[in-house]
Amino acid sequence: MQITIDIDAEEPLFAQLMGGIKAAVSAGTLAPGAPLPSIRQLANDLDLNNKTVAKAYQLLERDNIIQTKGYRGTFVHPDAKAHVDFDLNAWVAGQISDTVEACRARGATDSEIRIAFANLMQNKMNGGQ
Amino acid sequence: MQITIDIDAEEPLFAQLMGGIKAAVSAGTLAPGAPLPSIRQLANDLDLNNKTVAKAYQLLERDNIIQTKGYRGTFVHPDAKAHVDFDLNAWVAGQISDTVEACRARGATDSEIRIAFANLMQNKMNGGQ
DNA sequence: CTATGTACCATGTATATAAGGGGTACATCT
């Protein structure tokens, strides 16, 4: 598994790592069921912090690309190749884009949309206005 | 028109002003067609900055509560009472809430949703992953 | 004892934004 991490890149480190693993799965370098390095091992190899690798692993598991089996380590998900093409972030971006467009069409300013979003994500819901 | 502005309130000054004017329109204190104080005049009376009052007026005109007629001043919109009950911000909040819920249901983290939203509103659209 | 993933505490850096203010200037019409 050859993954290159560029400290100076704009893309976050954990995202680079995710991309590298997904690419390896897609290319077959990482076959379904194959074991992945432990978090600490990979962090050491790539000169990353444990938490950065752990974050990438958690998101990859959430996306059904890998599977963690506790003390037994982490493995490529049996159906990894079926899920590696689905980009959740892209789907989310599309959903949000549609909604924002609808709000703009109703006359809402970007500032208002941002505020509504921020209130929602903070569970504040002051109502305001 | 009796509008009280509380400097120490959490609600922004321009929002307080908007609320006060909408309340006056709703109560009939400000009848459709009635003239409103000029931006500078109202800013002086309420001890606000011109730009704060101008912002409130702009949003109220956008919401069809008032009408500005350039050098002739600003007036209550003829159909103000029909529009005063529609809360654009509440509508926007509802739309966004639905979309965010859908994204969460697909497994997206709040952090990912925030990032997708921020990218969209900045016209960056790096894609990233 | 060692390794696994995971959880929690904390830090620092950088970015983006809201809200409000101060000032200046403009075309318009009276």
Place this chain on the structure above:
DNA sequence: AGATGTACCCCTTATATACATGGTACATAG
């Protein structure tokens, strides 16, 4: 000249967040 709404420029304040890092600790199973 004076008033109108409007449009720029600048600024400070506070808040929220992402990202990455440090350390410590835990239950699990070998």
